[in-house]
Amino acid sequence: xxxxxxxxxxxxxxxxxxxxxxxxxxxxxxxxxxxxxxxxxxxxxxxxxxxxxxxxxxxxxxxxxxxxxxxxxxxxxxxxxxxxxxxxxxxxx
Numbered sequence: 001x002x003x004x005x006x007x008x009x010x011x012x013x014x015x016x017x018x019x020x021x022x023x024x025x026x027x028x029x030x031x032x033x034x035x036x037x038x039x040x041x042x043x044x045x046x047x048x049x050x051x052x053x054x055x056x057x058x059x060x061x062x063x064x065x066x067x068x069x070x071x072x073x074x075x076x077x078x079x080x081x082x083x084x085x086x087x088x089x090x091x092x093x
Contacts, residue, residue, distance in 0.1 A: 005084045009077045017069025024065040028058065 031039025032053070040052035047064045051057045 005088075006081045007077045009073050012077050013070045013073035015069075016072050017066045020065035020069045021062055024061055028053065028061070 027039055027043065031043070043050050043061065044052065047061050049057070050061050050064075
């Protein structure tokens, strides 16, 4: 956030995307070490085109997670900034 309370899209997008990528890698590692069947079902449901576990599928999952983070940032930040600006105009800061 900057001084006016607006959220910058790029830092938000990189933060959310990094969080999702790290979470995805941890889920895959968990599935490899503990329970591949349960994690296979979860990731196959959440990620179109994902199959357990090939390199192309793993990379596809990374792309989906990174893209999802950016999707959220591109949608969320302008909506948030709109309402912050609206609140500043009405004096509700």
